[in-house]
Amino acid sequence: MKEELTALIIEDEELARNLLKSYLKDHPKLNLIGECENGFEGVQKINELKPDLVFLDIQMPKITGFEMLELLDHKPEIIFTTAYDQYALKAFDYSAVDYLLKPFSKDRMMEAIEKVADRIGNNESTGDKLEQLSSYAVNEYLERIVVKDRHKINIIPVDQVRYLESMDDYVLIYTSAGRHMKQNTMKYFEAHLNPKDFIRIHRSYIVRVECIAEIQQYEKESYIVIMKDKTKLKVSKTGYKKIKEALHF
Structure with missing residues (x-):
């Protein structure tokens, strides 16, 4: 000892x-x-x-x-x-x-x-x-995300999240009030966010379904999502299939 x-x-x-x-x-x-x-x-x-x-x-x-x-x-x-x-x-x-x-x-x-x-x-x-x-932080889908920003701790209700972006060993979490950085993986959030509300549209992006304004094709079999705040995000082939299933088109 x-x-x-x-x-x-x-x-x-x-x-x-x-x-x-x-x-x-x-x-x-x-x-x-x-x-x-x-x-x-x-x-x-x-x-x-x-x-x-x-x-x-x-x-x-x-x-x-x-x-x-x-x-x-x-x-x-x-x-x-x-x-x-x-x-x-x-x-x-x-x-x-x-x-x-x-x-x-x-x-x-x-x-x-x-x-x-x-x-x-x-x-x-x-x-x-x-x-x-x-x-393992939750046994069910996340209802909030806790983020440390220097000496401040922010508690973000999941219903305020618009989309998430992969950034090396971190994930950027975008809300209407700004963005926060958390040391975690996209795989973790994909597993812990309710799939009825969030879709992984690309290896770099998970989006809230209700924040999608439109989907545009810019090349053959290549698409982008335009969010309600006009943000444009790339969509992979697998992500496009998930969007079609979620939005029933």
Whole structure:
């Protein structure tokens, strides 16, 4: 085990935070370096303090624990502490260190900490696992997208998104109010946006169906989409078939 494990608690309920702190105070090699009551604070504290381990609730106000994971620069080990069991199977599928279902005992928590120590001692990669875990951020289609812009976190309702554009390792998200950049893949958004509302028309573009104004042919078997705001976007052959199916023409 490392000489010392640093830990952070992110939990919106004060009673739950106090219980965790009472469990942790007797651990000989764990140093609790902070606590947060929501995911906004959590992102800032994790990136600033770079803890080895985070005890993370899932259902919190403002942003969920899964949404918070998407915004991290530093990738700590994660032990979930939650009253909800519906996320457990997927969390384990994607190698969360442990999943503590409230109410849990002190012994159960100590067991989870030992798993963290073993993982760190074996130099297992945390970052890749957390990226996989955060890609599971929802069990259904997205209703909102959380984006970090320097020191500000924006929550974008999906119904405000006009289209998305691939940009290397990032995706540009266009709304009527402007655009936002998120480190994610088009494949992720294609899987997590409702296909009734969004179509991938090209390897570089996903568009909201209701924002399409017209489709124009500019060469043989080559098309562009003209959005309601006059933006012109290329359409692939596969994308054209998807548009035809969606618009029934």
